[in-house]
């Protein structure tokens with residue numbers, strides 16, 4: 001998990017990362033643009049650093065070359081020796097951990113924004129590890145208040161599970177997961193949306209750095225329960241696909257007995273759980289190989305405590 005946010009500290013070191021997945025083009029092209037002209041990333045109290053995370057995959061417009069970079073930040077991979085022979089993304093994860101971490105140390109960057117796209121109808125999804133990440137939850141609240149349309153909060157951390165994501169090398173982080181957009185494609189509406197969300201996030205850090213304290217609030221967020229795979233043959237071949245009534249219904253209630261899959265034979269498969277869940281990442285292209293047709297999510301309301309402004313400005 002991310003280390004507990006160092007509330008009370010001025011945030012000086014902020015990175016904006018694109019191309020963690022090389023075929024998610026909003027972040028890829030925005031970061032390429034900001035590397036030429038970073039003025040959009042400047043605020044009164046800091047300037048964020050743009051960074052292209054997986055240049056090799058980006059060059060080939062692929063999600064990754066050897067393995068998923070955004071699953072390569074586990075302790076095992078970060079301490080993996082024999083780097084010459086290791087998979088490209090493992091070496092890259094170690095480089096990124098040196099640049100923006102090392103994770104869990106005082107030298108680590110204060111905040112990383114990681115820009116992603118999804119083929120799922122996730123809208124302007126805000127991704128964090130846990131509701132215990134108070135600073136990020138305040139940022140999500142701020143972004144929601146300043147954005148038209150839904151910005152659901154997706155919490156991916158599971159108790160006891162080690163954090164594997166790129167943004168975990170910093171002290172705090174937020175993933176911006178915009179969709180639906182096909183991988184390898186730029187859409188104007190999605191591009192402008194991610195830009196606006198990021199601007200609000202940068203504004204929030206600036207506001208905090210300038211000494212603004214924020215009150216407590218209650219907020220709705222969705223917490224991961226478990227992935228659900230497609231219906232498959234014993235050999236792993238797909239036997240069906242996401243049911244048309246479930247397609248594009250990310251973060252909407254799915255009740256026991258609702259259809260979730262349709263087999264090629266025409267037969268329907270129904271959700272057999274005993275409680276209403278809220279699916280997310282429905283029919284994400286990159287998750288076919290991970291055995292995930294969608295994630296079951298729990299809708300929760302959290303009481304987030306106040307956020308005190310930095311006690312002393314440390315420019």
Ligand SMILES: [Zn+2]
Nearest residue numbers: 021024116117
């Ligand atoms: Zn991604």
